[in-house]
Amino acid sequence: MAESSAELRVRSERVGLVAVVYAGDYLNKLSGERIERECRRSLAEGCRGLVVDFRQTGMVNSIGVSILLGVIDAAGRAAAPLVFAGANTQAAQVFEMLGLTRHVRLADGVESALKMLASDSDHAASYAADRLG
């Protein structure tokens, strides 16, 4: 079956031992599940840190929040730090209001998220520093 456009807008890349997952324009069930799959797959493949980039995301609905809570759990179980990058004001408010920010850090963009992870002392995600120079 062909992937839907919502799924296609979700993509990921590896930066050292960090996986950067790019969320689509609307975080709903379909795209949320794709993000979760990407995060779980990256963790299973040995990633030691996760960045979810919301720069393109205009809206996060309740289903999206629930799925992100699942990503937080998965990252927590893998002891992998998680950073949400580029969230707009509305999304950031939702994350704050519902307590997601107690478990993840917010960064302005991917570069600063990677810097955050790189600066985590004693964490393997610092391999990302290779890319940051």
Added chain:
Amino acid sequence: MNSTDTAKLLHAFSALADLGEQVADTRDFGQMVRSTLHVVLGSLGVRRGAVAEHDAATSTLQFVASWGLGDQPPAPIPLGKEDVEALVAGGGRGGGGTDAPPARALASAEHFGARVTRALAALGAEIVTPLVVHGEFVGLILLGGKATDEPFSPEEREVVRTMARHIGVGIYNHRLLRELDKSATENRKLYDDLRDIYRSTVRAFAAAIDSKDKYTQGHSERVGRYSEIIAREMGWDEGRVEAVAVGGYLHDVGKLVVERDIINAPYKIDAKQSSELNRHPAAGYDILIPIQHPDADIPLMAKYHHERLDGRGYPDGLTRDEIPLSARLVNVADSFDAMTTERTYKRRKGLPEVVDDFRRNTGKQFEPAPVRALFRAILRELDGEAGERHFIRLLGKEYFDRADSRELIAGLLHDLETDDLATAGAA
């Protein structure tokens, strides 16, 4: 209410709209429940939860969806009868009517037995809301702790209660659909059984009719089969095909009231005897009309299977469209069998004579479309294109042994396709 509370409420309202959309999606029950669980969890920032359906047959709670509770759904939880009764009664006391049981903290879930409470606690449940619809316990939703690690506020419990009502109705409606589907399946089976009984009865009747005439044994059975083949070849739907087959089986039922000596006369019968014999279509109609058939035309097929397009048939001398098409079809099948079987007073016609008879009489006696369908079906069988070999089985392989069998039939079909023959026949 501060701005954070207002924002939370707005988020919850938005979630409620999402919930309505998800509950209305009846295509995939599991997907619907998973989506609604996500909506509830995401509306309040709850990290884990599950929705279970009450399976009354096994008296268990079966988890339909779960999130944050591991990769596998939780194991079913057995329920005692008293658990269910208490849950339903508790739901009714909740102030929200029987459709709206109150959300209640598990710690004070006085309506659960100790065993159920332990099982739910093991799943990390902080809020457990029974789903009760029209007094029926359909399941429950359990929620774990919030991402904020704060306790659930009364407003948030109200949100859960409202959402649980929607989810309960969604599950209840799905159950109704499942039960309807099950009933429909049972009814379909019952209907199929009745149809089998009807078919068996019809064939038994056909055998009874044929047993009265020792020289035409199997005639009704064959006319039924030919009628079915012709109708299918003409592209009729299965209901009409079956009806015309029944009409074929029963077309001579009126012979049951004709004297056996006339039917079995080993000579050409006289006018008086012929008149007696010709009573059988109308007599057949009288026999069949009180019976409630799946198709109202069946008695008419018996009555009019000796009518001719040119009006020279009997009993009423009807012409063309005055004769029901199904009766015109049975007429073709009946005549084909009469020509291709040995009678006491008439030898069996060979294929060339049969083809010639139909060439001469199509448009006068016979409706062209069933004639074309009959010979198309025979030709396809001779060409090995038909699934079953009906004609070879019924008429014998030797009947089609002539080298020119195919050409004879193809020639007739060609002639019948031209308007000239039909027009000439109609004149």
